[in-house]
Amino acid sequence: MKSPSEIVNIMINADSFSKWLGINVVKIDRGVCILNCEVKNEMLNGFHIAHGGITYSLADSCLAFASNSYGYQCVSIETSISHIKKVLEGEQLTATSREISRTRKTGIYEITIHNQNHELVANFKGTVFITENLW
């Protein structure tokens, strides 16, 4: 069984979009992941704030890394996100996972995203299906 770091290295090396987002892996362990990235100009929407898709994407990558880190490939079933505070260009975002539940078939994770002032900017919840395929 591969280690969490080995799995996430495989995942992130092949993950073009996470690279475009400039995602860094701050911490990875079984069921645990912390990521960060910086908001760039091309991530803004028509309100001149980060597009909702940016915080969602950061959270979704965090979900993928946290849930896959046990060694079995996981597939996202359902995810939801609340956008709580506006995110501006240049802000540093940190996504932190919390494993709510993990059974044989499904895992549920909360991902919180904070800015550089430790303010909560988004709250994400994701449910994954755990396949029997090993990494």
Added chain:
Amino acid sequence: MKSPSEIVNIMINADSFSKWLGINVVKIDRGVCILNCEVKNEMLNGFHIAHGGITYSLADSCLAFASNSYGYQCVSIETSISHIKKVLEGEQLTATSREISRTRKTGIYEITIHNQNHELVANFKGTVFITENLW
């Protein structure tokens, strides 16, 4: 009061991330929006399929345009998405809005995303808060 087309032109012209995604506006009217885009290599994740953030972002832009088209600025409160079918590089995605409900304060929209074979790849639901600020 600005027309739906005028509003979406203002929004999309300033929307760097929707431009990066290559989003085209196929149809826009009050509460109605159809968008499309093509999946490029840099939108893929570690499974070599479109990152969940890509379909989310397309749906979230569709939500923003559909809900803002009445003339009042809207802010996303809560959104959820189910990823139903894998999306490959080169696929053509179309996002179509359906207004589930719109009251004085909140609007609820379903956004469905289909590929070029008319297969459903993602189902999104979003709730917006309707502000009193005119476009």
Added chain:
Amino acid sequence: MKSPSEIVNIMINADSFSKWLGINVVKIDRGVCILNCEVKNEMLNGFHIAHGGITYSLADSCLAFASNSYGYQCVSIETSISHIKKVLEGEQLTATSREISRTRKTGIYEITIHNQNHELVANFKGTVFITENLW
């Protein structure tokens, strides 16, 4: 393989809470279910309107019957509901299912709840896991 009617008869005969709610099966077929019930005084909350749990429960029963009707037992993974319009004592509620997607492992259903004036009072979305256990 049992028919949709046979399955729902088994389910509802053993379903004490659906009986307490006074749920009637208006229509049942594979992936399709319409239910109704009347809002009674003991279903009200502290605002003198139907408790959110009442419309949720009606929708959740509708999800269970629609998804189980194919013959395989299904287990709810994740459900969400938006409460759109207040529901008063004496109102007649109708829940109608729509199958958004059904793959080998999961099914996604929208359940809409209308009152006797055909006004939408709640919008529900549910994802089920499809087991290999036959009814």
Added chain:
Amino acid sequence: MKSPSEIVNIMINADSFSKWLGINVVKIDRGVCILNCEVKNEMLNGFHIAHGGITYSLADSCLAFASNSYGYQCVSIETSISHIKKVLEGEQLTATSREISRTRKTGIYEITIHNQNHELVANFKGTVFITENLW
């Protein structure tokens, strides 16, 4: 401005459905609520486990009490629940709120439901709109 206890007393005294559920208020403070109840035979579904509507209803009451306790009336906008573990007749359920976020207009709460063995049986997330109406 009324105290949290005064508000919840008003709410629960008029709440016929919470009474039917046998809900007890274990703790109430601004943004904080703990409730419990016992699962009775008439709360079971066709699988002989608690109907999903029971844990939803307990969580929804917990959301209502936690969010209204500041003194302003709140209205539920969107709620979601994951059913994690089967709940049997006779089990003692405890719902505990956690305030994820509270701004001037909206509040977001997580409600976790545990059984008497401190096992997580359901995870609920609710978003409320904060009105300007005082209790």
